[in-house]
Amino acid sequence: MDDNRVDQNRADENQPQAAQTPVPLPASSAPVASRQPSPHDLEVLSRQLGRPVRDVVEIPARCVCGNPLVAATSPRLSNGTPFPTTFYLTHPVITSAVSRLEAAGLMNEMNVRLAADVDLAARYRAAHEAYLASRAEIGARSGIGAVPEIDGVSAGGMPTRVKCLHVLVGHSLAAGTGVNPLGDEAIAAIAEWWTADRCYCDGAWDTGGEVPSRDLSRHGPQGLPEIVGRPAPVRKSRGAEAAGAAEGAEAAGAADGADAAGTASTEETK
Numbered sequence: 505m506d507d508n509r510v511d512q513n514r515a516d517e518n519q520p521q522a523a524q525t526p527v528p529l530p531a532s533s534a535p536v537a538s539r540q541p542s543p544h545d546l547e548v549l550s551r552q553l554g555r556p557v558r559d560v561v562e563i564p565a566r567c568v569c570g571n572p573l574v575a576a577t578s579p580r581l582s583n584g585t586p587f588p589t590t591f592y593l594t595h596p597v598i599t600s601a602v603s604r605l606e607a608a609g610l611m612n613e614m615n616v617r618l619a620a621d622v623d624l625a626a627r628y629r630a631a632h633e634a635y636l637a638s639r640a641e642i643g644a645r646s647g648i649g650a651v652p653e654i655d656g657v658s659a660g661g662m663p664t665r666v667k668c669l670h671v672l673v674g675h676s677l678a679a680g681t682g683v684n685p686l687g688d689e690a691i692a693a694i695a696e697w698w699t700a701d702r703c704y705c706d707g708a709w710d711t712g713g714e715v716p717s718r719d720l721s722r723h724g725p726q727g728l729p730e731i732v733g734r735p736a737p738v739r740k741s742r743g744a745e746a747a748g749a750a751e752g753a754e755a756a757g758a759a760d761g762a763d764a765a766g767t768a769s770t771e772e773t774k
């Protein structure tokens with residue numbers, strides 16, 4: 505499961521010794537109110553995501569323990585690219601809980617309601633406007649300034665659709681309750697897995713070994729490398745024996761036996 509990380513650590517063995525010397529970290533027990541990301545925050549983000557973070561300019565939401573829940577990315581990346589997805593949900597406990605909601609079809613249900621409920625649609629459009637305003641403020645605070653290329657473009661499907669619940673939850677956590685109605689709903693819907701009043705950080709990401717330093721990932725639905733929605737691992741058929749039991753006439757195809765066996769065992773269950 506963590507093959508990438510292992511490979512990455514191996515690759516890093518080529519690095520000079522200094523890279524392996526652990527940097528002393530500030531105590532993370534005290535709540536940190538600052539929006540400004542500390543070096544420790546950036547390390548935690550990289551560990552949460554399993555890849556190095558870039559262009560993070562603020563930490564707009566934190567766990568009660570002080571760890572980041574959401575990272576705010578600069579509206580213009582350091583390579584000059586305009587970047588509309590400002591609020592990126594990083595906490596693995598929350599991202600996986602939100603993935604469960606997506607898998608259960610909550611986005612479809614929300615889209616149906618958005619089409620039918622004028623009031624909800626208006627509040628969602630207001631959330632879109634709030635998103636744009638927050639991004640402009642972050643751009644101003646971080647010295648990036650205006651990014652006209654993405655004027656009017658928010659994220660997650662706003663203002664009229666829901667395409668990524670992680671984006672909406674990231675926005676709600678950053679903005680506070682009452683700004684993004686569908687993000688708020690999604691947060692309420694994950695209450696059995698995560699609530700804002702408790703710390704769920706223990707064991708939620710790998711705290712040992714090196715901080716991820718090489719980006720091995722692809723761009724995903726939140727507008728940054730994919731951390732959710734990975735395809736399910738291909739299930740190796742337990743019918744390997746079934747393949748073995750196949751008649752000799754099929755032996756020529758036995759090299760591809762896994763698929764054949766899967767089909768066979770499905771038929772066996774009749």
Ligand SMILES: [Zn+2]
Nearest residue numbers: 567569703705
């Ligand atoms: Zn925590």
